[in-house]
Amino acid sequence: MSDPSRHGAGAGEAAAAEISEVIRPAAIVPEAAARTILVELALQDVGSGGLWRAQPSLWSRYDRPWGEAGDPAGSELVGSIHIVHGTPTKYEITIYRVTVSRIGSQLGWSVESLCDEALGHGDLRLQDCPRAVLSTPPAPFRF
Template sequence: MHEQPAPAPRTSPQGELSEVIRPAAIVPEEAARAVLVELALRDVQNGGVWQSGPSLWSRFDRPWNGSENVAGAELIGRIHVAYGTPTRYEITVYRVTVTRFGADLGWSVESLCDEALSHGGLRLRDCPRATLAAPPPPFAG
């Protein structure tokens, strides 16, 4: 496996802290199923603080008041994921963003991931990592 240094987190003009997870973290099949079930049970519309979809998991500071009424809930952060990769039942975590609001509350990229992944018995630092291929050789004309 070709190791690359993790990029430093970037701060956006809105004060969001965004980090590309490199190499990407892989959530194995059994853990992925547990995480998805628990995030669904903790959905903002069901009295929870997560809103999850096939490409994005968002963490709020409190539940919503119905499907379209955020009821003043503030976004803490987002975890960008890809389902079915690298294998059909695994999930890849490839980018994480913590809002300024979330950072002010003490959230970090790692703590946001750890809360979601804990439902599958994982932490971000313990997840298997995607294999990175070496870059192609330079063109020799």
């Protein structure tokens, strides 16, 4: 793995770029797993020595803990998982987009590995999550 504090990029790292993927169909985190994941991400908060910052619509993974709550102190964002609480049912969570930063990409992270680390707290992997049911859009309204 590369050193995130290095400013130069080697030949293999030059191609590393931010990766953003819309999860289609969206991944659904069942209620029991969602509760466990939320508790674990809160316990692993960057402000208290962990690597995650869980907000209502975004779970962000950093390369190292923050110096103090609210002060990243040089830590780099590895990636983010965009979520919605309460869909499709009240206690489930929907994952609809995942972004791996340039630094995260250089460190070898992928959309799947980022999700799997967070979802692993609920004994899930992204590939095993139930998927949202996509319905056919309604016919266009005509006068």
